[in-house]
Amino acid sequence: MKQEIIIAGFGGQGVLSMGKILAYSGVMQGLEVTWMPSYGPEMRGGTANVTVILSDRRISSPIVHEFDTAVVLNQQSMDKFEPQVKPGGILIYDPNGITRHPERKDISIYRIGATAHAAKAGNPRVFNMVVLGALIQVSPNVTLENAYKGLAKSLPERVHKTLPANEAAIRTGMELVETAQVVPGLATGEAPANAVIR
Template sequence: MTEEIIIAGFGGQGVLSMGKILAYSGIMQDEEVSWMPSYGPEMRGGTANVTVILSDERISSPYLKIFDTAIILNQQSMDKFEKTVKPGGILIYDPNGITHHPTRNDIQIFQIEGNKLASEMGNKKIFNMIVLGGFLKIKPIVKLENVIEGIKKSLPERYHHLIPLNKEAIKKGMSSINPYKVEEQLQNT
């Protein structure tokens, strides 16, 4: 099993930490892991993306041009990465701020209202964990207990009191992701 993932959005949305948590989770499952971040000098507010590869075999290169899964959190990333999903792959996105929704019919597309749900839960910083939960519902490639351990490893100890909230956010995401039907959307426009 090899899963090649791109997570992309604005800096400050937790894109890199979501990737790091996935990578730590894979390590705890004795998988081969690659985590390769990419971001501009502006960091917060600029675009950021991270490539994560989890595999039970050696990973030959962290550099990829096509992916099994794309997790998209802003319009610029949608424009850039929708076309990089392999046919038969998965695209997951938060519709907040998306003006041009995905149009491909050769991939599975899912929507998760992470931004809205994080606001409803009272903490915008758990947005990325809601989206991660949605991804893990569709592709349970790492176990929830390993994700929690990954959160512990990636969060400074002074923030460990937030781990229960992050776990709640992951579970909220798992129950809140929905298929997106391109055909239905095209008929409605």
């Protein structure tokens, strides 16, 4: 299997750390991984994105320009990355702040109201874990158990007291994710893990 995933949003939404937790979950699952961030001043308030590749073989290029899965958390990222999802691939987005919803018909599309949930729960810090939960629900390339391990590996020990809240947020994301459009024969939460593998 090989999954090329882009996670994109605003700096400060926890995009890079969500990518790191996903990548570390892949490590715990015994996969090869790469995590390649956008870096520089754009991190501060601008857009931020990270490419995570999970594979059961040696990964060649850490930089790719089309993706199996795009996780989109703001409009700029929608405009940029919707066209870069491979036909039959997956797009997950948070509708908060989205003015132009995805239009492609050849990809599966899921919505996760992570911003709304985090606001309601009064804990914006777990926002990105809600999104991660949605991702591993619709594209289960890492198990929930390994996601917990990846989370623990990624967070410094001094904040390990927040692990239960973050784990709960992942489970919430798995439950909250809504299906907008499924391309027949391709990935859904119920589908086997290899459904999106090419």
